[in-house]
Amino acid sequence: MLTSTRPSSFSRILKRILFLVALLSLVQSKAQEIQILSVDSSQYPSVRISIVYKGSNRFESDQLVLKQDDRSLPFTIRESAPGSAPEKGRAVFFLLEASGNTVGKGLIDMREGIIGSMDNLDTKDLLNIGWFGSYEVDSLNMQLVDKHFTNEHANIRSLLQSKIFAKKDSLNRSDLYKNIVAALEYIGKEKELPQNKMFIVLSTARNTSISPLSSSDCSGKAKDLGIPIYSITYLVNDSAYSSGMMTRISARTGGKNVQARTQIGIINAITDFFNAPVPASMQESVYDVIFKANTDVNPSRAKIDISFRGNRQILVVADPNAGSIIPQDYKKYLWYSIGILGVIVMIMLLINLFSRRGSRSPDEETEIQEEADQASVSVKKATPSRSDFVIPEVKTPTQTPAKTTGPVVLVSLNGRTTPFPLTKAETTLGRHDTNDISLPEQTVTGKHALIKLDNGVVTIIDLGSTNGTFVNGERIRTHEIKAGDRFRLGNVELTLK
Numbered sequence: 001m002l003t004s005t006r007p008s009s010f011s012r013i014l015k016r017i018l019f020l021v022a023l024l025s026l027v028q029s030k031a032q033e034i035q036i037l038s039v040d041s042s043q044y045p046s047v048r049i050s051i052v053y054k055g056s057n058r059f060e061s062d063q064l065v066l067k068q069d070d071r072s073l074p075f076t077i078r079e080s081a082p083g084s085a086p087e088k089g090r091a092v093f094f095l096l097e098a099s100g101n102t103v104g105k106g107l108i109d110m111r112e113g114i115i116g117s118m119d120n121l122d123t124k125d126l127l128n129i130g131w132f133g134s135y136e137v138d139s140l141n142m143q144l145v146d147k148h149f150t151n152e153h154a155n156i157r158s159l160l161q162s163k164i165f166a167k168k169d170s171l172n173r174s175d176l177y178k179n180i181v182a183a184l185e186y187i188g189k190e191k192e193l194p195q196n197k198m199f200i201v202l203s204t205a206r207n208t209s210i211s212p213l214s215s216s217d218c219s220g221k222a223k224d225l226g227i228p229i230y231s232i233t234y235l236v237n238d239s240a241y242s243s244g245m246m247t248r249i250s251a252r253t254g255g256k257n258v259q260a261r262t263q264i265g266i267i268n269a270i271t272d273f274f275n276a277p278v279p280a281s282m283q284e285s286v287y288d289v290i291f292k293a294n295t296d297v298n299p300s301r302a303k304i305d306i307s308f309r310g311n312r313q314i315l316v317v318a319d320p321n322a323g324s325i326i327p328q329d330y331k332k333y334l335w336y337s338i339g340i341l342g343v344i345v346m347i348m349l350l351i352n353l354f355s356r357r358g359s360r361s362p363d364e365e366t367e368i369q370e371e372a373d374q375a376s377v378s379v380k381k382a383t384p385s386r387s388d389f390v391i392p393e394v395k396t397p398t399q400t401p402a403k404t405t406g407p408v409v410l411v412s413l414n415g416r417t418t419p420f421p422l423t424k425a426e427t428t429l430g431r432h433d434t435n436d437i438s439l440p441e442q443t444v445t446g447k448h449a450l451i452k453l454d455n456g457v458v459t460i461i462d463l464g465s466t467n468g469t470f471v472n473g474e475r476i477r478t479h480e481i482k483a484g485d486r487f488r489l490g491n492v493e494l495t496l497k
Contacts, residue, residue, distance in 0.1 A: 033053060033309065033311070034053060035052045035054065037050040038050045039315065041317045041318065041320060044293065044300075044319040045294075045295050045302070046290070046292050047291055047293055048288055048290045049288070050287070050289075051289060052285070052286050053286075059285060063308055064077070064306070064307070064308050066289070066307075067304070068302055068303065069303075074291065075291035076290045076291075077287050079286070080286040080288050089123075089124030089126065089151075090125045090196045091126045091193040091196070091198070092121065092125055092126070092127050092128075092200070093127075093128050093129070093130065093187055093200070094114055094127075094130070094201075094202065095131070095142070096131040096132075096202050097110075097131070097174060098132065098166040099132070099173060099204075100167070100169025100173065101169075101172050101174055101204040102133075102166055102204060102234065103167060103168050103169075106234050106236055107166045109266060110202045110232075110266060111160055112266075113260075113266025113269075113270065114129070114266075115160065116263065116266075117266075117270035117274070118153055120270075120271050120275075121153060123151060125151065126149035126151055126193065128145065128149045129145045129146075129160055130144050131143060131145075131164045132179040133173065133174055133175070141182070142182045142186075145160060149193060171208070172206070173209065174203070174204065174206045175211050176203055176206065176207040177209075180201060180221075180229070181213055181218055183201075184199065184221045185221070187225065187227060188227075197227045198228070198273065199222070199228065199230065200231070200232070200270065201231040202232045202234060203231070203233065203246070205245060205246045207245075215245050218249050219249050219252040219253050222249075222252075229250050229253045229255040230250060230255040230257075230273045231247075231255065231257045232269050232270070234260060234266075235259055235260065243257065258272070293317060299319070301317070301319070301322075302316070302317050302318075303316050406421055407458050407497065408497045409422060409437070409494055409496060409497075410495040411494050412493045412494070413440075413492050422458065425452065425454070426452050426453075427453075428447060429444075430444060430445060430447040430449070431445060432446045432447060444467070444489050444490040444491075445465035445466050445467070447463050448462075448469070449462050449465065458481050458496060459478060459480050465489070470487060471485060471487045472486060481496050482496065484496070484497075
């Protein structure tokens with residue numbers, strides 16, 4: 001007895017465990033159907049929340065319930081990305097070959113096959129039909145039964161029967177690839193179509209045109225637009241052989257190819273296409289839910305109970321302006337004002353700066369330059385400091401020297417401009433005190449440059465300095481300089497007069 005009851009007890013326990021696991025999985029999957037992405041309460045008590053729906057079925061907004069303090073809250077809901085939600089249905093486009101290959105029974109079977117399958121369309125599905133190879137003047141190019149997609153299926157059914165015909169063609173012309181590309185381009189240009197698009201080609205799978213387009217152009221265009229190509233090959237004569245190319249095109253784009261000989265075969269194939277699952281990329285849709293919180297109990301905080309198909313989530317929203325002197329929606333304008341004020345202050349400072357520079361008259365500028373030219377040569381200090389400009393000792397007669405007529409170097413350092421006449425064949429410049437012109441500046445090398453005077457020709461030579469020697473803005477090694485040339489050693493500016 002013991003051996004007979006134990007397995008039975010174990011079996012019952014195992015079944016209960018499996019049932020609980022399945023129940024928990026079901027509850028978890030339902031709970032994950034709605035997920036809150038973001039909450040915007042800047043305009044509190046008006047609140048906007050963004051939710052993502054991950055269910056495999058179509059989203060039904062009437063199954064979403066919002067409550068606060070056990071009272072239902074009215075709300076409005078809209079798609080964040082128009083046309084992306086599964087609830088918008090599909091965009092279905094049929095392309096028919098109405099050529100000499102399908103004249104008679106072939107075209108009739110195709111038309112009636114589409115009409116017989118239209119009962120499987122949802123009322124939200126948008127529809128349009130194109131054809132090529134008819135008796136029209138532009139017989140080899142695709143034509144449309146309607147300019148745009150529509151959910152008026154009855155009207156499309158009527159147009160399908162009244163507008164699409166075929167005539168005999170001894171050449172059996174059929175520009176299949178060209179019209180597949182044209183149909184894809186038309187679908188791609190249509191505005192506000194659902195993301196879930198279905199393109200169905202009904203043809204004999206023959207391509208007898210001189211068009212340079214190939215099957216690769218068809219599959220490439222479909223991949224670029226993210227539109228799978230479903231195809232039905234209507235078998236006449238050697239169509240079974242031609243069907244292989246349409247099978248490859250459909251397979252490369254995520255679609256499917258079916259061969260058919262009758263209306264029933266076409267209806268079954270299209271119905272099978274309609275029952276294809278919604279692509280995973282289209283099973284997530286983002287919606288904005290907008291509502292106004294009740295501020296009777298608490299003017300700055302609200303607890304919202306969000307329920308979808310019996311699964312609840314609790315959301316607490318608060319007024320971001322509570323306790324702030326400046327409301328949240330006015331703070332951005334405050335920052336805009338501060339930025340504009342800063343720009344105005346900067347402009348005023350620049351105007352003041354340039355007005356000061358331009359306030360000196362030409363006479364004052366000339367007088368300052370003459371005073372600099374007439375200044376006597378400075379004698380080196382016994383113990384020069386690093387911040388002073390040092391002039392080497394020059395022996396001069398006791399009488400007042402005459403004004404120098406040879407070349408003079410004007411050196412600008414620490415806000416002072418000092419002239420130095422070039423009286424030697426070679427004059428050294430550098431940071432060390434041993435130079436003829438000592439430039440106590442960290443950017444100047446110890447022995448930086450040499451100025452040579454030869455029959456009135458003045459040449460400056462860089463002595464391998466660290467920061468370089470520049471004449472009129474260009475770095476040099478050896479360069480002849482003339483009156484008016486500006487040259488720079490490190491950060492020290494010099495001018496030859």
